[in-house]
Amino acid sequence: MDAIDQAIVRCVLRDARATYAQIGRAAGLSAPAAKRRLDRLVATGAIRGFTALVDPQALAWHTEAFVEVYCTGNPTPAELRRAMEDIPEVVEACTVSGAADAVVHMLARDITHLEQAIQRVRATAPVERTESAIVLSRLLNRPRL
Amino acid sequence: MDAIDQAIVRCVLRDARATYAQIGRAAGLSAPAAKRRLDRLVATGAIRGFTALVDPQALAWHTEAFVEVYCTGNPTPAELRRAMEDIPEVVEACTVSGAADAVVHMLARDITHLEQAIQRVRATAPVERTESAIVLSRLLNRPRL
DNA sequence: GCTGAAAGAGTGCGGCT
């Protein structure tokens, strides 16, 4: 992962549908060389995939929340992961420092749906209690540079 | 936004670099029809763009945090947005219900860099105090279906 | 949705470091 790879990542972060010629121009490479580099970045796992940034409102996933999860005992990250991965409303989950054990980012169609999903989280084995912050408005959502 | 558009969104969410032929197949359309639909979804803002999912470790952005922001007075979302958008380490920011006024997702190279970035957030006008949860391990990160 | 010209993707080969 050198400066050229970084330029490729920056370019693809900005527009995942860029052509290899565009990517190459951004990195000072020819199109075939850019393709080979990008393929390698995907193969090694540095790039995990390519997605669209969809306005959640656009398909009726209006309701979003950040949920702090407090656990009983000392669950391992792997246990927490297993608990979360079966709940499709969980978009993102991290273990964190501080009072809470994990922060879980959830997306649901509406409040009712969100409540049901949060209850599924609370029902998983090591969860003692949760503290939810429902998203009122999205201020910013940048691609991760 | 009908069932066909939804199929297109699902397809592009799974792989933003899919060809129009692939997208069309997923939606039961020809390639040119798929392109016209996708172009329209981008033009209307339902799709805001296309990015790569990059392993943050892969380029030394090891340190991540969720920061709860508590403000003085009643800042409008627009004011908060203006305060955050100049800080590149802020990846995501939302106003939320509950005690905190906003949740801010930040990404930095290391702890020192994160601390500096959090201090920049605290220095912006309406922020009274912040409460940070530093990410220890990332359990899950799903494309937003 | 189809067609045809133009652009891009993807692979093999030679050269350079």
Place this chain on the structure above:
DNA sequence: AGCCGCACTCTTTCAGC
């Protein structure tokens, strides 16, 4: 070896209809 650029073929894009 590793990596780039060039040249080639095949696929895809995209503006007509």
